[in-house]
Amino acid sequence: MIEARDKKVPYLFLFPAFVGLLLFKLYPIFSAIIQSLHTRIFLGEELKFVGLNNYINLFEDPVFWNSLKVTLKFNLVINPLQIVLALLLALLLNANIKHIAIFRGINFVPVAVSVPTACILWKIMLSPEQGVVNSILVALGMNPQPFLTSSSQALGSIIAIASWKGVGYWALFLLAGLQEIPPTLYEASSIDGASRWQQFRVITYPMMKRSLTFVVVSDTVANMLLFAPMYILTSGGPNKSTNVLMLESYNSAFLYSDMGRASAILVIMVLITFIIISIESKLLKPEY
């Protein structure tokens, strides 16, 4: 480490980046907390301090409770699903077979597919009347499904679409974790007569806990705040069945111009996300 004679030097190097980080990443979080305690006086520019009123109003609002329920239900399904699939895919991509580079390359393609792009592609294919998926179902002798247009299938359809795009990305991290494990460990345990499952439990799982924890936490944050599919595919419907908290917050801000309510929802979401990822990190903590 170097001590600059001029003490200002390191700060000058930090300055431009930190202006951006402080002003546009951290300040908005504080401003959300402040705004959640205020309300705008009728069409005016002035803000009035209302204490916890925005929160109390939320807790009395069935729309908020529905959104909370939808968000939790969505996350309870999508996170375990994506993580298990990503882990299986990573194991598959780590297989020592010929031409594995081709499969890894194919698997990399969804990284280039943005969430809105995946949504539009699947929206057309899942179209109830003329979508190709229903045409195929009918050809196979099954009934056509309403998919995104029914309140019982919309959330599930979004989970499938988001996973089609997301699993490959998370598998990249897990694959990198797998590749850090020295192959000698497997060789030694094979000699000792360990089965595949035993090897996974005793070697693979503990050795890749770091990348697994990273994926679990990042995936949870991403899905708790997932916004684009609900905005693009269903607008929160049908019957508010996909109206997650993030969409409710966005609508509060830009449809009803109620920044206080929008910010209060954000603050609650941050708290819930924080609690969930704390539990996850605790559960995944290495025992040794």
Next chain:
Amino acid sequence: MNRQSGSSWYIYIIHIFVALVILLPLAFALVSSFRPLNDIFKYMSPVTWKTFLPTQITCDAYVNLFRERGFGRIFFNTFYVAFVCVIFGVILGSMAAFAFAFFNFKGKNVLFLLVLITFMIPAELVAIPLYSLIDRLGWVDTYYGLIIPVIANGLVIFLYRQFFMDLPKELIESARIDGASWIGIYWDIIMPLSKPVTVSAMLLIFIQHWESFMWPLVATRSKEYRVVQVALSDFTTEYATYWNEMFATVIISVIIPVMVLLPLQRYFIQGITHTSLKE
């Protein structure tokens, strides 16, 4: 695992299945984007080979996107935003990392913790409160609003810092003895040595902005500043019945990152996995 190759045929089958799940929807979009609109609907149901393979090929959808729907402007906006963010993101990030990697200074740990926190805060979370800020600055519906708030990137600082820490300190010490200035050391000695991490950082930033949706949606109103992801979303409501054009937008939105990512795969993977494997 799976070191024996004799019993690996079933692994190939699963691999091929996964590859089809990933590629078939994109292939369907690609093929359909080159068909006349009527053909797509005519052969959609019942399913025959004509559902998937074109009988007629036309570029109408792509021509329309650029002639009628203003995709030229949309493309320009997206590239412009991504380009500015890549250049300034790399400079700002590497400068901050230079300070973290080579200097001792007061508040270093607190400031680095701040970097870590900011790169765990997703763009979606700050989009709504950030809107109030740029509204006060008068930046709604301007390039300033689209670009400036998203330039500084904690992930890029982190990436460069990891890389710089592995560089030998003697490089800097001898340059100091030769009388080089700090900015000279950063720009003429350290940055030229950091090309691999610069490629990774540029890729990450480019992809992030090519795919970014919520911030441009919130920060802009008019068509003049529309970027590709927001344009895609608008398309589903404005021109929902033009399936050939919608498929074409999907292909355009995917093809650019594919062309950039596939040859540079290695750098992208190194970039993202560095952040998850090391402290």
